[in-house]
Amino acid sequence: MAVSVFAPASLANFSVGFDALGLAVKPVDGTLLGDLVTVEQAEGENNLKVVGQFADKLPLAVEDNIVWSCLHLFNEAMADAGRATEKVTITLDKKMPVGSGLGSSACSVVAALAGLNAFYRDCFDEKTMLKMMGQMEAKISGSLHYDNVAPCYLGGLQLMVADEHIISRTLPDFKDCxxxxxxxxxxxxxxxxxxxxxxxxxxxxxxxxxxxxxxxxxxxxxxxxxxxxxxxxxxxxxxxxxxxxxxxxxxxxxxxxxxxxxxxxxxxxxxxxxxxxxxxxxxxxxxxxxxxxxxxxxxxxxxxxxxxxxxxxxxx
Structure with missing residues (x-):
């Protein structure tokens, strides 16, 4: 079994909402602006492959890649939930430039964790997944903020709220823009x-x-x-x-x-x-x-x- 999950680019802050607003975006010409992660069963050990236009901008050591950290975090959550895991091969197709302001790390985090959850037939609910995604983003940036991972995962225009049980609300956006x-x-x-x-x-x-x-x-x-x-x-x-x-x-x-x-x-x-x-x-x-x-x-x-x-x- 193999599953592939795409996570789109996001426009964080949206000028008026520092760390509080985020908008998921998609090119009108159909270009996949975001990251793609494929998870499939492996015969040996867990392993990670990195391909794509911006693959050479990521750390060479597997253990330094955020997707590898996502795998460990997800497996820990599975163990805590009393669920068994399999050995997997994860392929990250890095389509997003690093340090671009388009939520590059969020794309990798969301695609990896959502891909793993899909591989295990949705073991965790939306809020549990979003909290894991925020945890991984905080590891990169040094502070917890959801304004990239929330729109990347949920889509649309997201408003971060001061309630850890809600995290984000979808705002009506302007469809003609x-x-x-x-x-x-x-x-x-x-x-x-x-x-x-x-x-x-x-x-x-x-x-x-x-x-x-x-x-x-x-x-x-x-x-x-x-x-x-x-x-x-x-x-x-x-x-x-x-x-x-x-x-x-x-x-x-x-x-x-x-x-x-x-x-x-x-x-x-x-x-x-x-x-x-x-x-x-x-x-x-x-x-x-x-x-x-x-x-x-x-x-x-x-x-x-x-x-x-x-x-x-x-x-x-």
């Missing part, structure tokens, strides 16, 4: 991006953050697109992180001048996103970003919509 994701081809680690943030914030910024996030959530429920994107401003991270992204400020100014509803940094960067409600305009801006924002040959631009499915099993 397009999200242009531009990865410049350089790496910014989550750890480095967090280190540039201040230890303390001004009262004015805290008030703005709370008011903007509340206004955005309200607008989502009322489907008020004008209000939603009017308050999509990042007062927590972008002012401090934009210096890590070459050309970001110039690109943001251009995109807004060309009618983008909003522009921001995806996750901790360096990926930039902009929002449009017309596909033709989104494609035009994608071409401009292709010519003006990419830094290396590894960079790419995708016009995306919301991925409502999240992690899913792929059929042969």
């Amino acid at each position: 397009f999200y242009v994701m531009a990865y410049p081809g350089i790496e910014v680690s989550t750890k480095a991006a967090r280190e540039v943030l201040p230890e303390n914030y001004r009262r004015k910024d805290l008030l703005s953050y709370g008011q903007n996030l509340a206004s955005f959530v309200d607008a989502c429920h009322r489907q008020d697109k004008t209000q939603a994107f009017a308050v999509l401003q990042d007062v927590v991270a972008e002012p401090y992180r934009q210096s890590l992204l070459p050309g970001y400020e110039q690109a943001r100014n251009y995109l807004l001048a060309q009618g983008s509803l909003a522009v921001g940094i995806s996750g901790s960067g360096p990926t930039l996103f902009c929002v449009c409600d017309q596909e033709e305009r989104a494609q035009e801006l994608a071409r401009w970003l292709q010519d003006n924002y990419l830094q290396t040959e590894l960079g790419f631009v995708h016009v995306c919509r919301v991925d409502d499915l999240g992690a899913r099993t792929l059929k042969d």
